[in-house]
Amino acid sequence: MLEKFKRHMSKCFLMKDLGKAKYFLGIEIARGPEGMFLSQRKYALDIVSEVGMLASKPVSNPMEVNHKLLQVDSKSTSPFCKEPVKFWRLVGRLVYLTITRPDLSYSVHVLSQVMHKAREEHWDAAIRVIKYVKGSPGQGILLRADSDLKIRAFCDSDWCGCSRTRRSLSAYMVLLGNSPVAWRTKKQDTVSHSSAESGYRAMSDALKELKWLKRLLADLCVRHEEPMDLYCDSKSAIYIAANPVFHERTKHIEKDCHSVRDAVKAKLIATRHVRTNEQLADILTKALGSSAFHYLLSKFGVCNPHAPT
Template sequence: MGMQGCRPSKFPMEQNCKLQASDDEQDTDVTRYRRLVGRLLYLTVTRPDITYAVNTLCQFVTTPKQRHMDAVERVLCYLKSTPGQGILLKSGAELRLEAYCDADWGGCPFTRRSCTGYMIMLGGSPISWRSKRQIVVAKSSAEAEYRAMAATVSEVIWLRWLLTELGASQQEATTMFCDNQAALHIAMNPVFHERMKHVEMDCYFVPERVQSGEIMPTKIWTKEQVADMFTKPLGKDRFESLLSKLGFANLHAPT
């Protein structure tokens, strides 16, 4: 893209950056913007660290403005600083699934929809991740977190089935880490569901999988929640701290 001489960046998106559509801003090259975002989408297959940023930028491909182009170029600056970074799949690791789920309640500034983020790891290495805006407006942080939990459970169930087909069946319940106490209480206590009727079928889907022994919801401190990087833009220290927990390796880093 002609940006070989750009200044490298340590993280892909400015902390607390809230992009939104506006008719009052300067227009940009729509074709170039779409080409850039399309290419970045391919990278998210092996680069979870840019998933949230690319997901956010995809929402403005119809009428991008200059601030959206600046955000795309910021991602390119980050990629320049980490050309050898990727997922390390350890050969001797135990094939055990772990899941992390999180949500940013009302994070979208113009729709107030929350963002679901999850990371699923096998043997300490990430194999499935997602960052997506929820389709409805959550009335509470507990509801937003619980919807994120339901989406994570669906992915975990599919992965457990797939691993069984591949001869690596999961004998124990898959640990699912969540930092919201209310969402954990709803998942573990069916009596509490009457207060959450508006969450529809999710109220029954998650506890059913917990009772079957497939999922084990577990409390985790917010500062240890690696799925946090899939729900909001983070600062340098927080971003690098979570990235170090994801099983990433940099081929260009000094040994």
């Protein structure tokens, strides 16, 4: 079928077969008995070289814990960036780097919110991300060959995470077997009145991705008959999904309640509780310390074959 398709495309367009992909749009593809490894090593080193940080000392995590980068107003003592275009270009390149680097999602999410009024402290934070990338430029994701093709997801939220708008942050990580295939960090559209509500909205966002991935696997003739596991560290959000009676406090999230609860009832998903220190999506919602950051990163399915042994 593949050969027939290529012959047909050759008749329609001027093209040639270069074999299996090894490098595509900055993404390096390596194949082995363990599976397929995707990284952006050359692209990452180009970013580090462009900023002039090849000789810098690496850092262990991309962003400082308890940072206040979003609390920037007219009273800030930090001056504005002298070259804002340089900052915009750097953040834009980091956005593309998150294709194979889920560990950068939160830091890039924060930096992208301050591009309109970038200050020197924001530039320093971006440089810290570059120092982190410099320490692991070849890190990427491994799509394992021994995957059981079962989908499971981790969703998390940071209640009132934005210090300016007090809107919460939603994040999810979707694994196919033990391989990461989808992740996202996004600020919620409205202000949540409780941590349970913010967690429930995060479950709703993850559900949308799970539905799409299940349809995609079905198109590839991969059936997923069992309920997809959705892990959340908020017991309150899990109770709301299991409770058939609408509580007065959940009227304002009725749409999300319907979607998640219907999915549980239809056995499309099965909600599971996970401890906070085992919540993989936690790395996508806040800046963590070095030990917690690398512990969760080790469970992500990412690896760095270029790291010294």
